[in-house]
Each structure stands twice: as C-alpha cells, then as structure tokens.
Amino acid sequence: MMIFVLAFGMLILFLTFGIWFAAVLDGVFSRRLSGQSAVGLLAPFHAAAVYLTQQRLRTEAPDQLNWFLSIAGYLSVAAIGLAVVPFGPDLAVIGLDTSVVFWGACESLIVVLIFLHGWSPNAPLSLIGAYRYVAIGLPIMLPSMFVLIAAAIPAQSLDLREIVASQETMWNVIRQPLGLPLFLLLGLSLTLRGPFDYADSEDLAGGTSAEDSGANRAGWQVARLAMLVGFSAVASTAFLGGYLGPVLPGFVWLVLKTLVVMATVIWLSHLLARMPVARMLGLIWKILLPISFLDLLWAGLVALA
Amino acid sequence: MGMNWIAKLAAKAPVPIFIARGNDAPDETDKLHLNPNLSIVDTPRAASILLVAGTIPHALTAHLHRLHDQLPHPRATIFWHSSPTDQLSSALGVTHGDDLGSFLLQTRAALLTGERASEADVLPDEPANVWRGVGPHGQGGKGMMGGTPYGRPMAMTDDDMRDGLKLDAYTADFGPFLTMLPSGMILKITLQGDLFQKVAVVSPPYEDARQGREIRTLLKLLGLPALANRLLIENAHCEAGFKRLVTLSGVRRAIPPDLGRTHDGSDVRSRFEHMLNDPSNPQNLHLMGLGLGDLLEGREWQEAMLILNSFDNTSLRKICANTPTDATDDMGDSSEQASGGHEGMDHSSHGGH
Numbered sequence: 160m161m162i163f164v165l166a167f168g169m170l171i172l173f174l175t176f177g178i179w180f181a182a183v184l185d186g187v188f189s190r191r192l193s194g195q196s197a198v199g200l201l202a203p204f205h206a207a208a209v210y211l212t213q214q215r216l217r218t219e220a221p222d223q224l225n226w227f228l229s230i231a232g233y234l235s236v237a238a239i240g241l242a243v244v245p246f247g248p249d250l251a252v253i254g255l256d257t258s259v260v261f262w263g264a265c266e267s268l269i270v271v272l273i274f275l276h277g278w279s280p281n282a283p284l285s286l287i288g289a290y291r292y293v294a295i296g297l298p299i300m301l302p303s304m305f306v307l308i309a310a311a312i313p314a315q316s317l318d319l320r321e322i323v324a325s326q327e328t329m330w331n332v333i334r335q336p337l338g339l340p341l342f343l344l345l346g347l348s349l350t351l352r353g354p355f356d357y358a359d360s361e362d363l364a365g366g367t368s369a370e371d372s373g374a375n376r377a378g379w380q381v382a383r384l385a386m387l388v389g390f391s392a393v394a395s396t397a398f399l400g401g402y403l404g405p406v407l408p409g410f411v412w413l414v415l416k417t418l419v420v421m422a423t424v425i426w427l428s429h430l431l432a433r434m435p436v437a438r439m440l441g442l443i444w445k446i447l448l449p450i451s452f453l454d455l456l457w458a459g460l461v462a463l464a
Numbered sequence: 465m466g467m468n469w470i471a472k473l474a475a476k477a478p479v480p481i482f483i484a485r486g487n488d489a490p491d492e493t494d495k496l497h498l499n500p501n502l503s504i505v506d507t508p509r510a511a512s513i514l515l516v517a518g519t520i521p522h523a524l525t526a527h528l529h530r531l532h533d534q535l536p537h538p539r540a541t542i543f544w545h546s547s548p549t550d551q552l553s554s555a556l557g558v559t560h561g562d563d564l565g566s567f568l569l570q571t572r573a574a575l576l577t578g579e580r581a582s583e584a585d586v587l588p589d590e591p592a593n594v595w596r597g598v599g600p601h602g603q604g605g606k607g608m609m610g611g612t613p614y615g616r617p618m619a620m621t622d623d624d625m626r627d628g629l630k631l632d633a634y635t636a637d638f639g640p641f642l643t644m645l646p647s648g649m650i651l652k653i654t655l656q657g658d659l660f661q662k663v664a665v666v667s668p669p670y671e672d673a674r675q676g677r678e679i680r681t682l683l684k685l686l687g688l689p690a691l692a693n694r695l696l697i698e699n700a701h702c703e704a705g706f707k708r709l710v711t712l713s714g715v716r717r718a719i720p721p722d723l724g725r726t727h728d729g730s731d732v733r734s735r736f737e738h739m740l741n742d743p744s745n746p747q748n749l750h751l752m753g754l755g756l757g758d759l760l761e762g763r764e765w766q767e768a769m770l771i772l773n774s775f776d777n778t779s780l781r782k783i784c785a786n787t788p789t790d791a792t793d794d795m796g797d798s799s800e801q802a803s804g805g806h807e808g809m810d811h812s813s814h815g816g817h
Contacts, residue, residue, distance in 0.1 A: 192690035192709065194697050195498065201476075208473035209480060209512070212576060214536035216509060219591060220614035281614060283636055287658045287765055353687055354718075362644050362685045362769045364506045372509040372536040430709070433687030434718035435766045436658070 240389025288366025353428030486518030
C-alpha cells in the first residue's frame with residue numbers, strides 16, 4: 160500500500176512537471192525557429208489563465224457528454240501511459256504482466272477519443288479533422304505494435320518491468336536501431352504534432368479543437384501535453400532502459416530520459432513539414448510498415464542467434 | 465473593480481486576437497505576428513479581441529457580425545483603419561497615429577477588470593435552420609434522408625470520384641475570414657469527407673487580398689508556422705539558416721508532384737519554389753480559361769488549400785472569374801441553398817451558444 164501511494168505521488172508530480180516543461184519547450188523551439196526571443200518560464204500558466212477567464216461556448220446541438228468525455232479520456236489515457244511505466248524495480252502504479260498489450264489498447268482508444276472530440280461540436284471543420292485523423296491514426300498504429308513486440312522479444316515478456324530488466328546489458332535503442340525512430344513517429348501522431356497532426360492542423364483552423372473555447376480549450380491542450388509526457392515515458396522505458404543508470408536514483412534517470420525523448424518529439428514536430436493525407440498514407444503503408452517488419456525480423460534473428 | 469488571481473495571471477499573457485481583414489487592410493497587419501504581446505489565433509473561439517483591419521465591404525458585414533458573435537465572453541471589437549458598423553457601434557476605433565499593440569493590451573485589461581463590458585451578440589441567437597420539432601422524429605430530419613437533422617444539412621448520396629462509395633455529399637459555404645483562404649473569398653463547397661466534389665465562387669478574394677502572404681500561408685498549411693513567421697523578418701528568405709531549415713523540413717517533397725498544374729506546366733511545387741526565392745516578382749501564368757473546378761475537384765482539403773494559396777492574387781481572381789458563381793450554379797433545391805448560406809464552418813455559422 161505504501162509503495163502504491165509513493166508511486167502514485169511520483170506519477171502526479173511527474174505528470175504535472177512534465178506538462179509544464181513540455182509547454183515551455185514547445186514555446187522555446189517555436190519562437191527560436193521563427194527568429195524571435197524566447198518566452199518566460201511562466202508563460203504556460205498565463206496562457207492557461209486566459210482560457211479559464213473565457214466563456215465556454217456551446218455550438219448548436221453539440222454532443223455535450225462526448226465532448227467532455229473526449230477531453231477527460233485523452234487526459235486519462237495519458238496518465239495510464241505513465242502508470243504502466245516502472246519508476247524503479249517493482250515500482251509501477253499499474254504493475255501488470257501484460258502492460259505492453261495494455262498500452263497498445265490505450266493507443267487505439269486514442270483514435271476513438273480524438274474522433275469524438277471532432278464529432279461532438281456538430282461543425283464541419285472539426286468533423287473533417289476527426290475522420291482525417293482516423294485515416295492516419297489506424298495505419299500508424301501498426302508499425303508501433305510491431306516495434307513494441309520487437310522490444311518485448313529480448314525480455315521474453317510483455318511486462319514493461321521485464322523489458323527494462325532485459326536492457327541491463329544493452330539498451331533496445333542499440334539492439335534494435337529501427338525501433339525508436341518508428342516509435343517517435345507514432346508519438347507525433349498520438350500527440351497531434353507537426354507532420355502527423357491531421358486532426359488539429361492550421362489548414363482546418365484548428366480542426367477538432369476549432370470550436371473549443373474556455374475551459375474546454377485549456378483541457379484539450381493540457382491533455383495533448385500530458386499525452387506527450389506519457390508517450391515519452393513509455394518510449395524511454397521500452398527503448399532507452401527506463402530507470403536504469405549509474406549513480407543517480409532510477410527515477411531521476413527515467414525523468415531525464417523522458418525529457419530527452421520529449422524534446423526530440425517537440426523538435427521534430429516544429430522541424431518537419433506535413434504532407435497531404437493521401438501521400439502520408441502511401442508513406443506509412445509502403446515504407447514505414449515494411450521497415451517495422453524488418454525491425455521485428457531483426458529482433459527475432461538476434462534472439463535466436 | 466479588482467481582478468481575481470486568474471484574471472491577474474491572464475493579464476500577463478499575450479492578447480489572443482482574431483483578425484478579420486477588410487479590402488484595404490494596412491500593410492502592418494502581418495507584422496502583428498512579431499509582437500510578443502499579441503497572439504494571433506486561427507479561430508474566433510480562442511480570441512478575446514476581434515481586430516477588424518481595414519474596411520469590410522458592405523456585402524460582407526453580415527459575415528463580420530456572425531464572426532463577432534462567435535468570440536467567447538468577455539470580448540471586444542477594435543476597428544483598425546476603418547469605422548465601426550452601425551450594429552457594432554460600441555466597438556473601439558484605432559487610427560493611424562495610435563500604437564495598436566498597447567491599445568490592445570489596455571482593452572484586454574479593461575475587459576478582465578470588468579471596466580469595459582463584454583459586447584453583446586449582434587445577431588439573434590436562433591438556429592440558422594429551424595429543426596426542433598420538425599420532421600417525424602422532431603430532430604429536423606425528413607425520415608431516412610434529407611432535411612437538417614440537428615441543424616446541419618443531411619449529408620446526401622452523390623457520385624464519388626475516388627472510391628465509388630456514393631456517400632456523404634455535404635454542401636456549405638466557407639469564408640470569408642478563414643485564415644487559410646484568401647481574405648474576402650467565400651466558396652460554396654460540396655465535400656465528400658475531405659474530398660472536394662464541387663466548388664462555386666460566392667465571393668472572389670479582395671483585389672489586394674494577400675500582399676505577398678501566399679508563401680507564408682503555404683508554409684503554415686504545410687505545418688511550418690514558425691518558418692512562416694520568420695519570413696516576416698526583413699530579408700529572412702535570403703538567410704542561409706532559413707534556407708537550410710526549409711531544406712531540412714522536407715517541405716518540397718511534402719508537396720505532391722503535379723498538384724494544381726496549369727496549362728503552361730507550372731504546379732504547386734514550382735510556384736512554391738518561385739515564391740520562396742523571388743517573392744517580389746509575381747510569375748506570369750497562362751491560365752487559359754482554367755477554373756477553380758478544374759483545379760480543386762477531386763482534391764482533398766489540404767491539397768485544395770495548397771493549390772488556392774499557390775497562385776498570386778491576380779491569377780486567383782482570374783481563375784475565380786472562370787468559375788461558375790453560386791447564382792448560376794444549379795445544384796441543390798432551395799432548402800439546400802438556404803442552409804448553405806449560413807452553415808459551413810465556424811466563421812460563417814452562428815453556432816448558437
């Protein structure tokens with residue numbers, strides 16, 4: 160019980176700090192690229208306060224329940240991502256023998272939640288964003304499943320705790336070099352960022368969040384950042400050895416690795432251009448999916464050798 | 465009146481403004497993106513202040529009022545280089561001499577303290593399509609198909625140009641203040657999913673709608689808003705660092721080949737390249753009767769937006785002139801026409817709140 164309370168406290172702390180840090184990094188990268196001066200460390204709080212002073216508008220005949228559920232669900236799934244990650248040996252909020260499967264189920268739930276978010280306002284641009292996301296969200300999930308299974312092979316277990324333990328001698332990022340890059344692309348898609356932001360992009364005036372105002376808008380943006388934290392923690396656990404590391408406590412290592420993954424995803428999101436959906440579908444099915452097969456094949460051969 | 469702690473925090477944030485461009489929007493409008501005290505947002509739902517830059521033509525004032533009513537409270541409207549419309553008489557005006565940036569900050573502070581009352585709706589808050597209690601189920605539908613269930617025109621079956629599934633043709637007006645469309649332009653679009661099936665011009669873009677904003681809009685549409693803003697800095701397009709970032713982003717490869725090809729062989733890629741390297745020199749395109757339908761029909765949303773923004777304003781107005789206007793368009797019965805007028809997207813629909 161004590162262990163659970165400790166782990167839960169760490170999770171809340173990690174999530175809160177991570178959201179703030181992601182928002183600051185996002186501002187820094189975006190302003191640097193646009194050639195402007197950096198923003199203050201408190202800027203995310205100010206921006207959130209603006210939304211909270213604004214009225215929450217209702218569109219005509221919205222699906223109120225699902226509008227709320229999509230935001231709350233997205234935030235919850237982000238927290239679950241963090242909860243399956245071990246903060247140390249036998250220190251995970253959700254210690255599950257099949258945590259990789261559990262996380263995979265969460266990934267597919269995200270497609271549903273983002274669709275609901277675009278569906279609920281009863282408005283055209285939001286809905287276009289919603290089904291366009293489904294078109295991309297489903298195929299990008301396939302490579303993600305293959306690289307996660309590949310990461311599970313050396314551990315001979317679908318438990319993230321075992322997967323971390325199996326990386327004592329060598330991290331998966333070295334053992335399976337194709338895994339992490341492919342998984343980072345999934346991260347861009349799960350967090351609606353840059354080249355994979357087909358739901359909330361500028362060409363739809365914000366897409367699924369075009370009709371969000373006030374607290375709803377704040378909630379959705381926070382949930383997106385929370386998802387970035389959750390995803391980065393899973394990525395650093397599956398590929399960068401999670402809490403493993405010398406001298407410093409394991410939890411500190413996990414946080415540091417998570418921040419590195421997070422910064423990489425944010426940097427990629429500002430750096431890479433977004434192509435039209437049809438072109439991206441071709442890229443995923445014809446190139447990324449075969450590469451993920453290769454990754455799985457490679458992991459299998461290494462395990463047999 | 466004092467502020468609570470949330471309002472005090474909010475007062476330190478950049479002012480979120482939505483810009484509605486008139487046909488003579490001042491040149492400095494784009495430079496507002498560089499002002500650290502302002503945040504230019506893409507949807508009125510996120511804005512505190514509606515900035516009307518330049519004169520809105522009389523034909524579009526109804527659209528401006530609908531846009532106004534979509535800002536969340538507390539809200540204010542500022543007319544810049546133009547005078548308030550009769551219905552928005554309580555709005556503020558700013559003329560050439562004043563410093564717009566600090567004026568916006570002051571107005572926002574006054575809104576947060578309650579010194580300045582939030583502006584009321586201009587238009588009556590009523591459904592654009594009457595639907596409550598209509599039809600056999602009382603939700604506005606007409607049985608299996610047709611009608612306006614829950615206020616939106618029913619997506620109907622129609623011939624499909626891509627996969628043969630005859631589904632979901634949905635007609636609505638988009639514009640004139642959408643940030644991804646040239647200012648002043650209203651299109652009546654029939655969409656199947658995000659695929660353009662039919663397009664008609666309701667209102668062409670202003671004569672000086674863009675002032676060289678096409679390349680920045682293209683970069684934004686391609687997911688590179690930071691690079692788009694960087695182009696606002698003097699001579700940024702010649703900088704080695706900027707060129708390296710453009711190459712690194714893979715933006716050239718992101719644009720599909722042969723997109724929006726004209727008779728003389730230019731396509732979105734080549735026009736993008738030209739605008740990037742030689743922004744002050746418009747290209748001479750041979751359009752030869754090319755209409756919007758030829759360019760956009762069968763394209764998905766993002767591609768269509770890229771095509772629209774890859775033409776300079778003169779060419780785009782010529783293309784619009786070659787396109788059937790809404791009045792001559794024969795699609796739809798009267799009920800569809802009526803719904804198309806208001807519906808559309810957030811900027812042209814008065815989503816009751």
